[in-house]
Amino acid sequence: MxxxxxxxxxxxxxxxxxxxxxxxxxxxxxxxxxxxxxxxxxxxxxxxxxxxxxxxxxxxxxxxxxxxxxxxxxxxxNFSYDKPMQPYPEYHALSALTIDKFLVTTGFTKLQNSKIEKLGIKAHFKKVYIVDPEVSKINKGDIFQQIMLENGYNARDLLVIGDDPQSEIKFARELGIDTYLFDPEQKFSDVDVTHRSASYTNVADIINQ
Structure with a gap:
């Protein structure tokens, strides 16, 4: 589980x-x-x-x-996005899950914060982390380790969900964390991941295994 x-x-x-x-x-x-x-x-x-x-x-x-x-x-x-934004319809299957969630995103701090605000999703997460290459040299792997340390998790307790095999998926695999590649356009059929799907409908079953 x-x-x-x-x-x-x-x-x-x-x-x-x-x-x-x-x-x-x-x-x-x-x-x-x-x-x-x-x-x-x-x-x-x-x-x-x-x-x-x-x-x-x-x-x-x-x-x-x-x-x-x-x-x-x-x-x-210094750009902020100020127009309406909508999440993927599939995202609602994740936001409805009663489990701790953390958001870890790479990008410019001001821009990423504006997206989060426009999507109205901040309250869905226990904590939000923005990895800004202009501010720090830390990467998502460093943040994953920080999350484990601060919350008493081990690698088996976590599932990392993302779309980029060279970013969150790569760092999670290096730490022995299970991965879920969201691939709605089926671009990465040859990537080694724990789970792969074009939707999030099976995440509930995965977290309860």
Whole structure:
């Protein structure tokens, strides 16, 4: 039996693509101007990755110039999202579960807090952690260990739920924590995870095993 769930935010509780046009409009324009003029395919891939991975990781991987990287940081670091947001319909199956839940998300602190507020989900969690690469070098794995230490959990007590095999899923596996890959588009069929699904309907059964 599981004692707690640890959830990611972006593309786990809500789809980033639902707000991407508003959130990244100016940044996408900068990418098109610098990268898209010489390599439209690379620019398109970078923009797509920004809807599912932290800005700093994408900027490094796709070779953003120092100037572009700094402009992007300037746009996103102090940005708050102020338009209506809706979680995935599937999320209600998780929010209804009577079990301790923790939210662990990577991103810019002000922006992530604004999303949480607009989604109206803060009260669903025992504690919210924002891993901001501009503030600290800690990662989600460090936070998972902190949660275990502060609450008297061991790895077997937890289930980490997320969409990114290279982020929360990776760190959970390294710590021996069971993983649940939310993969509604079935992009990661070859990833080694404990559980995998396009919905959350079976989480209740998993935590009671």
């Amino acid at each position: 599981k004692r707690a769930l640890i959830l990611d935010l972006d593309n786990t509780i809500y789809p980033v693509k639902s707000i991407a046009a508003d959130l990244f409009e100016q940044l996408f324009q900068l990418i098109d101007e610098e990268i898209g003029l010489s390599d439209k395919q690379k620019a398109a891939k970078a923009k797509s990755e920004l809807t599912r991975r932290p800005y700093q990781h994408v900027a490094d991987e796709y070779g953003f110039s120092k100037e572009l990287k700094q402009k992007g940081l300037g746009l996103l670091k």
